[in-house]
Amino acid sequence: MTQEISNNIPENKKIRLQIKNLYKSFGITRAVQDVSFDLYAGEVHALIGENGSGKSTLVSMLTGIHEKDSGTFILDGEEINPTNQVEANKMGASIIVQELGTLSGLSVAENIFLGHEDRFVNMGVKNTGKMNKEASDLLKKYGFTHINVTDPIDRYNFENRKLVEIVKATYFGPKVVVIDETTTALSQNGRDELFKHMDRIRDEGDTVIFISHDLQEVIDHSDRISVLRDGVYITTVNSEDTDEDELKKLMVGRELSGQYYREDYGEEISDEVVLDVKNVSVPGELNDVSFQLHKGEILGFGGLSGSGMHEIGKAIFGASYDRTGTVVLADGTEINDIPTAIDKSIAYTSKDRDTESIVLNQSIVENICMPSLDETRGKGVLTTTKMIEFASPLAEMIQVKMASIRQFVSELSGGNKQRVVLARWIGKDSDILVLDSPTRGIDVKVKQDIYTLMDDMRKNGKAVILISEELMELIGMCDRILIMKDGEINGEVQRDVDLSENQLITMMI
Amino acid sequence: MDKTLDKTKKTTGSLSGFAILAILIVVSWAIFKILTPHNFGSAANMVQYFEASLIYSTGALGFYFVMVMGLFDFSIGANVILSAIVGNVLASRFELGYVGLVVGSIVCGGLVGLINGLFYVKLRIPSMIVTTGLALIYESLASFIAGGVEQTLPSELRGFGKAPGNIILAAIAFFIAFFILNYTKIGTYTYAIGSDERIAENMGINVDRYKVLAFVISGSFIGAMGILSISYGSSMVAQTGMASMSRNFIPTMGCFFGVAFRKYGTPLPAILIGQYVINIIFYGFIALGAPTAIQNVITGLALLIIVMFATEVKKGEVVK
Numbered sequence: 001m002t003q004e005i006s007n008n009i010p011e012n013k014k015i016r017l018q019i020k021n022l023y024k025s026f027g028i029t030r031a032v033q034d035v036s037f038d039l040y041a042g043e044v045h046a047l048i049g050e051n052g053s054g055k056s057t058l059v060s061m062l063t064g065i066h067e068k069d070s071g072t073f074i075l076d077g078e079e080i081n082p083t084n085q086v087e088a089n090k091m092g093a094s095i096i097v098q099e100l101g102t103l104s105g106l107s108v109a110e111n112i113f114l115g116h117e118d119r120f121v122n123m124g125v126k127n128t129g130k131m132n133k134e135a136s137d138l139l140k141k142y143g144f145t146h147i148n149v150t151d152p153i154d155r156y157n158f159e160n161r162k163l164v165e166i167v168k169a170t171y172f173g174p175k176v177v178v179i180d181e182t183t184t185a186l187s188q189n190g191r192d193e194l195f196k197h198m199d200r201i202r203d204e205g206d207t208v209i210f211i212s213h214d215l216q217e218v219i220d221h222s223d224r225i226s227v228l229r230d231g232v233y234i235t236t237v238n239s240e241d242t243d244e245d246e247l248k249k250l251m252v253g254r255e256l257s258g259q260y261y262r263e264d265y266g267e268e269i270s271d272e273v274v275l276d277v278k279n280v281s282v283p284g285e286l287n288d289v290s291f292q293l294h295k296g297e298i299l300g301f302g303g304l305s306g307s308g309m310h311e312i313g314k315a316i317f318g319a320s321y322d323r324t325g326t327v328v329l330a331d332g333t334e335i336n337d338i339p340t341a342i343d344k345s346i347a348y349t350s351k352d353r354d355t356e357s358i359v360l361n362q363s364i365v366e367n368i369c370m371p372s373l374d375e376t377r378g379k380g381v382l383t384t385t386k387m388i389e390f391a392s393p394l395a396e397m398i399q400v401k402m403a404s405i406r407q408f409v410s411e412l413s414g415g416n417k418q419r420v421v422l423a424r425w426i427g428k429d430s431d432i433l434v435l436d437s438p439t440r441g442i443d444v445k446v447k448q449d450i451y452t453l454m455d456d457m458r459k460n461g462k463a464v465i466l467i468s469e470e471l472m473e474l475i476g477m478c479d480r481i482l483i484m485k486d487g488e489i490n491g492e493v494q495r496d497v498d499l500s501e502n503q504l505i506t507m508m509i
Numbered sequence: 510m511d512k513t514l515d516k517t518k519k520t521t522g523s524l525s526g527f528a529i530l531a532i533l534i535v536v537s538w539a540i541f542k543i544l545t546p547h548n549f550g551s552a553a554n555m556v557q558y559f560e561a562s563l564i565y566s567t568g569a570l571g572f573y574f575v576m577v578m579g580l581f582d583f584s585i586g587a588n589v590i591l592s593a594i595v596g597n598v599l600a601s602r603f604e605l606g607y608v609g610l611v612v613g614s615i616v617c618g619g620l621v622g623l624i625n626g627l628f629y630v631k632l633r634i635p636s637m638i639v640t641t642g643l644a645l646i647y648e649s650l651a652s653f654i655a656g657g658v659e660q661t662l663p664s665e666l667r668g669f670g671k672a673p674g675n676i677i678l679a680a681i682a683f684f685i686a687f688f689i690l691n692y693t694k695i696g697t698y699t700y701a702i703g704s705d706e707r708i709a710e711n712m713g714i715n716v717d718r719y720k721v722l723a724f725v726i727s728g729s730f731i732g733a734m735g736i737l738s739i740s741y742g743s744s745m746v747a748q749t750g751m752a753s754m755s756r757n758f759i760p761t762m763g764c765f766f767g768v769a770f771r772k773y774g775t776p777l778p779a780i781l782i783g784q785y786v787i788n789i790i791f792y793g794f795i796a797l798g799a800p801t802a803i804q805n806v807i808t809g810l811a812l813l814i815i816v817m818f819a820t821e822v823k824k825g826e827v828v829k
Contacts, residue, residue: 065711086713103708105577105700105771114701115712117694126692152772 016041016207017062017176022071024057026411031057035071035233037226039176044198044208046222046239048215050251050443051415052401054231055211056098059178062209063095064088075175086115092175096182098414098441099354102153102161102168109135109149112168138171142197159190166197177201178209181414183217184441187304187469195221213443215244229253248444260448261476262455265497269479270295273330274463275432277316280325285311287487288325293432293463298454300478301467304508308487309467310351313436316465317341317348342371347425351437351467353414357421360410364402365391367409368424375428394423399449415446422453433457436467451477471501483507526773530782537786537811541793549796555789560672562781562788563679564737569763569780570686571730574695574723576764577703577771580636582724584625585731586756587647592618592735593745594651597660610666610736618732619725621647626724630717644753652747661744670740679781682733687777689726699723734760762787 017039024032032054039045047055060066062073064082073080075092082088085095102111109132113120120131135149144163153161162182170177179198183191198208198221212218218225219239227234227250234250275293280286286308293299303309314320316327318337327335335341341348350356359367365384368391369376376382376390392405400419402412409417418438425433435454439447454464454477468474474481483491483504491507493499542550568585575582595617599609621643629639668674690696698719701709710716739745766783767776790811794804 084713085711101708103701103704105704106697110697110700114697114709115714117697121694124693126694126697128692152774154772 013040013042015039016076018072018074019058019062020072020074022058022061022073023069024054024061024066025069031231032061032068033231035228035231037233037236039207039209040224041175041207042202042205043223044202044210044221046210046212046218046225047228048212048218048225048247048251049228049234050445051441052230052413053228053251053443055228056180056413057231058228059095059180059209059211062088062176063093063178065095084115089116089172089174093178094169094172094174094176095178095180096162096165096169098181100158100161101165104152104154106153107132107150108139108147108153108156108164111153111164112138112149112171114168116172138167142167143193159186162186162190163193166194170197170201173204174206176207176209178211180211181213181441183212183214187306191217213441213447215247215444218247219244227251251443252445260444261451261473265495267479267495269297275316275330276326276328278326278328280315280323280327282308282311282315282320282323282487285320285487286315286323289315289487289489290325291482291489293465295463296458296461297480298458298464298466298478300474300481301465301484302469302471302474302481302504302508303484303490307484307508309484310436311487312484313348313350313434313465313467316432316434317346319348342428345429345431346434347428347430347432348434349418349421349425349436349438351440353417353421353440358409358417361408363406363408364395364400364412364420365405367420368394368427371424372427390427391423394427395420398423398426398453415442418442418446418450422450426453430462432463432465434465434467437469438466439468439470439473471504474504475499475501485509523774526770526775526779529773530770530775530779533786534782534789537789537793541789541796545793545796549793554792556672558788558792559785560675561741561792562784563675564734564741565759565763565787566781566784567679567682567737568731568734568760569767569784570682570777571727571733572760572764573686573727573767573776573780574689574699575636575727576768577699578720578723579703580629580720580723582625582640582727583637583754583757584621584640584644584647585760586753587644587651588618588621588728588731589735589738589756590745590747590753591621591647591651591654592732593739594655594660594747596732596736597662597739597745598654600666601663607666607668610662610669614735615729615732618735619729622724622726622728622731623721625728626721629724630720641751645749645751648747648749648751648753652749655745655747657747659744659746660739662739664743667740667743669736670743675737675740678733678737682730683777683781686726686730690777695719695722695726731760759784759787 015038019038020036022032022035035054035058047058049055057066061068064084064087067083080091080093082091082093088094103114106114112135113131117126120127132149139145139147139149144167147156147160147164153164156164179194183194186194198210201208210218210222219242222239224236225239225242225247226236227247229251272295273292274295277292278290280289289312301309301312311320315323316335318335318341329335329344333340333344335344335346354360359370365387369387372390373382376386378386388405395402395405398419400423401416409420412420438450442450454466457464466474466478479495481493481504482489485508493503538550538555568589572582572585592614596610596614599605599613600607603609605613625640625643628643629636632639669678690699698709698714701712701714702716702719706716763780763784767780770776770779787808790808791804794807799807
């Protein structure tokens with residue numbers, strides 16, 4: 001369908017950044033291998049690929065976060081070799097990172113100008129007033145007037161901190177701005193703000209490198225799309241000439257077999273209630289929420305950011321504080337704390353994978369075995385051999401891409417971290433799975449695997465609660481969807497082949 | 510964007526911080542005043558407690574830079590002793606007077622901080638272990654310089670042992686710490702490194718250099734604490750075998766106050782007032798005639814309770 005773009009530069013375009021024969025390895029893992037392609041001035045250039053394909057590593061080298069092994073970046077005809085982000089900024093490249101990139105303990109203004117304080121320092125004395133004034137003017141210019149520059153950044157939520165990062169990464173007019181998988185952390189409003197600034201940067205003649213796993217978003221908001229697979233450059237296509245299916249094929253290297261979502265419709269849900277949630281409230285989060293979960297059911301929760309849907313998962317898992325109401329299992333056990341939840345076969349994966357689900361500075365084997373140490377130990381003492389014997393088949397089954405089972409989880413890509421989390425709960429053989437945004441920041445191949453896994457679990461009589469901001473995911477996978485608004489359930493829909501996103505959105509707003 | 514919902518609940522401002530600190534002074538004073546009305550808590554007594562607390566406050570103000578970075582220093586006591594002895598030797602033996610006392614103690618403290626910092630960043634050993642090992646060396650060095658003899662500060666050089674000298678020195682220390690923290694890059698980078706060292710490094714901050722600098726600042730302030738200590742007590746005895754460790758406790762507790770009140774934007778005043786509260790409790794027990802062991806137990810518990818209430822950790826917040 002799409003013609004691969006030739007090396008000829010269109011007449012109205014000028015090359016902004018040349019990436020030439022770039023290599024980077026981490027130990028035995030070859031993260032980026034001989035990658036070469038060009039980016040134009042005045043374009044939004046998307047970079048896609050599976051988790052672990054080398055996208056983040058590539059842009060990390062461009063912006064001085066990682067050092068390259070070999071190869072060159074040529075920006076406007078000059079080779080650049082930044083050794084940190086501030087140097088990269090000075091050379092004309094900046095980045096908005098995937099996770100939180102602001103620092104607690106500093107004010108909003110200090111975060112915006114971190115590493116660039118010298119412009120406010122005279123004879124060693126920092127002119128805080130001048131810095132705050134400039135930061136305030138910038139926020140006004142960007143339209144983020146609800147953010148106060150003198151406030152500690154800690155007073156703002158993740159989304160607002162991301163808005164501060166947008167200012168920090170773009171206020172000085174960099175020639176290339178990298179937006180690395182930022183949209184998943186933002187609500188629709190936040191995304192719209194981001195897209196607005198991406199368009200502005202392009203219109204001003206600069207370049208945006210946009211990394212996202214949401215392929216429709218990539219097609220809608222970019223001019224060209226480059227694909228990486230296993231650290232190797234595959235091709236670049238024009239966004240207007242391609243579609244999601246073609247991009248998936250380019251990313252994975254083959255047609256994705258089978259259906260993405262479930263194919264069945266009209267199946268009866270069992271009458272057997274496995275979890276009864278009654279009048280659950282959490283101050284400021286949930287208000288009198290009641291529902292039942294049935295055996296073999298996938299129950300979805302959707303809503304806008306701040307609707308309370310993420311708190312539902314925590315409330316069920318006994319992880320909410322000040323919760324009132326009851327969460328009762330079929331055998332009458334009340335779930336009020338996490339140990340009881342795990343003991344009674346409830347699994348939970350948090351939206352905030354890196355800080356709430358995974359221990360980054362521990363190995364894959366330790367992460368998988370964590371809730372199952374008693375089972376791993378058996379009747380004897382706990383040994384590394386036993387742990388590896390327990391974890392290896394699970395990691396293999398769920399296809400964790402790793403150098404070794406003893407590799408630290410911090411070295412894995414986002415999708416592989418999620419595979420580790422899922423392997424943990426499969427190993428525990430949990431009967432009820434509460435999955436909060438399980439496919440956040442994850443490529444299509446891993447997504448498909450997770451959907452298949454959920455479907456298999458459902459068929460085996462397990463019950464799944466899927467909390468997601470992706471409406472198509474809810475529509476495609478769930479037997480029933482509950483829509484949350486202002487901490488309450490605002491609507492319920494059954495699985496239906498004609499169910500549309502608009503029907504859900506109407507209940508969300 | 511929902512501007513009201515998006516902004517998380519504001520923590521209370523500096524006024525609340527000062528109010529809590531004022532309440533702590535009043536409550537700790539009132540308790541002991543009720544228990545022992547005649548020999549505790551007169552206006553003159555309260556001034557005396559405050560002046561005595563300035564010794565520890567001065568060291569704690571510097572140590573705050575190290576603590577905020579997530580580092581620790583077990584050589585505070587050894588540094589106080591060594592700096593005081595070096596200052597005294599320069600002042601009396603070399604007849605350099607106040608110049609020798611002030612410059613000698615502060616420079617010696619700064620050098621100790623420099624050694625702590627360099628050993629920590631070069632050896633890549635946790636700061637707690639490095640400073641514990643080095644404390645033994647500083648103790649021995651102080652003993653060697655003192656020649657096993659108690660070092661007495663000449664009476665004409667004891668101006669920093671009483672008002673206004675002690676208040677002036679502590680006030681200068683406070684304003685320097687306040688200035689560095691709020692009006693130089695060092696302050697910003699101290700908090701940045703304490704928040705996330707990796708991100709700070711990616712922002713081009715030379716993390717190792719600023720860590721060493723934090724130890725130097727801390728050491729210099731501890732050197733100033735040495736001046737106040739020897740001036741207040743009129744002499745200093747070199748201690749070995751880690752006996753100097755007992756001097757670590759009070760400035761460290763004051764620093765905890767600073768860290769706890771950081772969210773109110775008043776860390777440095779909290780150090781000053783925190784040390785004052787510690788002293789009120791300490792002198793309160795003395796007035797009660799409580800045995801030392803009981804004093805220590807109750808002081809420790811009281812401080813834990815105060816910090817616990819002052820910090821108001823949110824439910825679910827991770828505390829390390």
